[in-house]
Amino acid sequence: MVDVQDLARYPFLEEAQDYVRNESGTLDLILRSELGKSLLEHASRRVRDTLAQKNPEECGVYGRDAKEDIFTYVLARMLVSCINDRMLIERLSQFEARRAYSWFVREDRERMVRIAERVGIDLERPTLPVVAYVGLIGPLNDERWRLVNRRVENGHVSLLPEEMQELVEERIRAIIRERLPLIVPEEVCRILRPYTDEIAAALQQRALDEFGEVDESSFPPCIATLIKAVTAGTNLPHVGRFALTAFLHNIGLSTTQIVEVFQRAPDFDLSMTMYQVEHISGRAGTEYTAPSCATMRTHGLCVRRDEACEKVSHPLSYYKWKKKQNLYTVRKSSR
Ligand code: SF4
Structure with missing residues (x-):
């Protein structure tokens, strides 16, 4: 070279x-x-x-x-x-x-x-220190990459030679x-x-194409449950507020529309909610993406899973998939 x-x-x-x-x-x-x-x-x-x-x-x-x-x-x-x-x-x-x-x-x-x-990857030695491994596999959804499914010895994760190669792509991306x-x-x-x-x-066009009009009936069970909890006046933990806000922002709701969702809570505080929503939606420079199903599970937020949950690894994918199904059903029944 x-x-x-x-x-x-x-x-x-x-x-x-x-x-x-x-x-x-x-x-x-x-x-x-x-x-x-x-x-x-x-x-x-x-x-x-x-x-x-x-x-x-x-x-x-x-x-x-x-x-x-x-x-x-x-x-x-x-x-x-x-x-x-x-x-x-x-x-x-x-x-x-x-x-x-x-x-x-x-x-x-x-x-x-x-x-x-x-x-930083040694192809001749198909193992990685656990910390390095966990840092790399974050975006990989396939179950085989989860640490619980790997052999770990002396703080090192064993990998197949072809898996080491695959991780090169992840390392380049990182x-x-x-x-x-x-x-x-x-x-x-x-x-x-x-x-x-x-x-x-x-970019804007892409977001609209991807999610289109907001359709509450396509929300995944975890998000629908969070909305129900807010409406019932339950004090959501920070991670729950974060997941709900980021999800609603990612599917295209404006700050005002997201605030309206939180407004349903009896302990609603407008300025605090505005601050949190704007922070999560990227006003402070970092725009957040809703957590994946794996992260939702870790925080106990993956609840009332249904059949469609089997097909996805992200609540946003659930929403996209369900919306398509709903559209298809509406079209079919109007024929
Ligand atoms: S599997 Fe994913 S989409 Fe379904 S409830 Fe759990 S976190 Fe939500």
């Missing part, structure tokens, strides 16, 4: 950052040039492809060659950093990790070992995610504005 082709395939490596620093000259000048415009077009497409959840292997090169591809990676990260939306950042990290991984699995064994080493959002000067975000506006509109 490493030539410019490698850097385009693994642009999260330190060498790629050095390469960009050496090649870019003044960023401001580049962004205002014709080449800058073309690179920004490609970078914007890169971000929109992540939003559309395209298969990175089918997206090709962003730019005319490997060098431009590396630049569009940098610009794509700047674009999402100016927008600073949590879901967008997660999607970009996932997309870039999948893209790099698709190259990784095509490498010969020797290069695989060396690349894995660069992200590295990309850790470094986002970048601190981008206001002046630069202003230059990027036409592109970030376009992406923000696509």
Whole structure:
């Protein structure tokens, strides 16, 4: 390793950052040039492809060659950093990790070992310290990754060689995610504005497409129970308030609409509720996603499970699935 082709395939490596620093000259000048415009077009497409959840292997090169591809990676990260939306950042990290991984699995064994080493994974030794393992598997929903389903010896989790490879993708995703959002000067975000506006509109459209109109009859049992508890005046623990607020925010309810839900509680405190809701919905800079079923279970919030729960690992997936089913039933009965 490493030539410019490698850097385009693994642009999260330190060498790629050095390469960009050496090649870019003044960023401001580049962004205002014709080449800058073309690179920004490609970078914007890169971000929109992540939003559309395209298969990175089918997206090709962003730019005319490997060098431009590396630049569009940098610009794509700047674009999402100016927008600073949590879901967008997660999607970009996932997309870039999948893209790099698709190259990784095509490498010969020797290069695989060396690349894995660069992200802190030793492919020659198929075990990981428990702490490192738990840090990596967070987003993986498959039951086989749960610690209770693994063999743990002397503080190390045993893994199959192919599982170690799979974890390389997770490690790459974590590295990309850790470094986002970048601190981008206001002046630069202003230059990027036409592109970030376009992406923000696509993001909004995506959220509407995903969840559409709010349909309370599609709420998962855990969320319906939390709403019932609020209405009955039960004092919800913090984690319950958090789960409910984040869920309602994620499916598209506005701050006012979420406050209206909490308003049903007899001990309702408007300013405190507004503060909590705005905090969870991202006003303070971090937007939260509702907890997964595994986390809900850990906190005793997974209650009254029903058949649809068997198909999902996240209350948001439950909601999407149930809504589709309800729509289908309505259409069928109106025929
Ligand atoms: S399985 Fe998931 S969606 Fe169903 S009740 Fe439990 S937490 Fe909610």
